[in-house]
Amino acid sequence: MTQSDQNQVLRMLPIIAGGLGGTLLMINRFFTPNLLASQARSDVVGVILSAFLILTGLLWQQIQPSSPDSVKLIGESRFELLPELSEIVKTELAWASSLLLTNTITKTIIIWYEGKVLLRRGILPSESQVQPGAILKRVLEKQKPIYLVDLKVYPGRIEFNYLPENTQGVICQPLGNNGVMILGANAPRSYTKQDENWIAGIADKLTNTLIINNFNKSDFRN
Missing domain, CATH: 3.30.450.40 (GAF domain)
Structure with missing residues (x-):
């Protein structure tokens, strides 16, 4: 894996983590018939954290743009x-x-x-x-x-x-x-x-x- 590929993976990690966290929260809510007040508060915190991770990942895409793709020169x-x-x-x-x-x-x-x-x-x-x-x-x-x-x-x-x-x-x-x-x-x-x-x-x-x-x-x- 090249340095450019490694940087791209690192920039994508917050988006992946935030998306996965939000998806798991939705699945957990769907399979919880009786929602307790404490669970509701936890879900709110989880949603905020997931949204924050996704936003951080998007900002990284702008602040740290991908390096130009290099080629193997012919010669x-x-x-x-x-x-x-x-x-x-x-x-x-x-x-x-x-x-x-x-x-x-x-x-x-x-x-x-x-x-x-x-x-x-x-x-x-x-x-x-x-x-x-x-x-x-x-x-x-x-x-x-x-x-x-x-x-x-x-x-x-x-x-x-x-x-x-x-x-x-x-x-x-x-x-x-x-x-x-x-x-x-x-x-x-x-x-x-x-x-x-x-x-x-x-x-x-x-x-x-x-x-x-x-x-x-x-x-x-x-």
């Missing part, structure tokens, strides 16, 4: 780095991608910079070439991230053929003027505002590393 687990990168840059990219994969809903990471795919990590299809489409070009032009909360409803999803075909959500985070970090999730509407802020912070650190790399050629292997 294979991969970890690929551009060979000519220096060990310093490889270590930085590996560190950043590991943090994102283990601390957010992210299942796929692609870092595209100056026309090259520097890193592919997570669940990925065989297609490895990134051809910037309208969405990536807008991210680079506006220098603002774009979060596609439910990828399947966006016509522009066809440009993300380098992500698993059933990717549910995508964040495109700019890396300065020359690159984009593309994150894929296996559930729609799954990134929180805190996640987005954290992703932006990691992107800024990576951008700084890549800018230094761009002007310091010794950071590349010859």
Whole structure:
């Protein structure tokens, strides 16, 4: 049973308990020919408690909505780095991608910079070439991230053929003027505002590393 299923069961428990309690009270009343005053008072208390449980369960459904359904992404687990990168840059990219994969809903990471795919990590299809489409070009032009909360409803999803075909959500985070970090999730509407802020912070650190790399050629292997 997944965490989402367990949460759903817990949210339903007060409704189930309240409904069962009310049903048993009705059955007991039906089979009691001579109702005593004390029993009547007990029944009233029981009805109130059952109603309270049902109301609590309904409120939980509103306050704690179900988590978005996740899917198993179509692809294979991969970890690929551009060979000519220096060990310093490889270590930085590996560190950043590991943090994102283990601390957010992210299942796929692609870092595209100056026309090259520097890193592919997570669940990925065989297609490895990134051809910037309208969405990536807008991210680079506006220098603002774009979060596609439910990828399947966006016509522009066809440009993300380098992500698993059933990717549910995508964040495109700019890396300065020359690159984009593309994150894929296996559930729609799954990134929180805190996640987005954290992703932006990691992107800024990576951008700084890549800018230094761009002007310091010794950071590349010859």
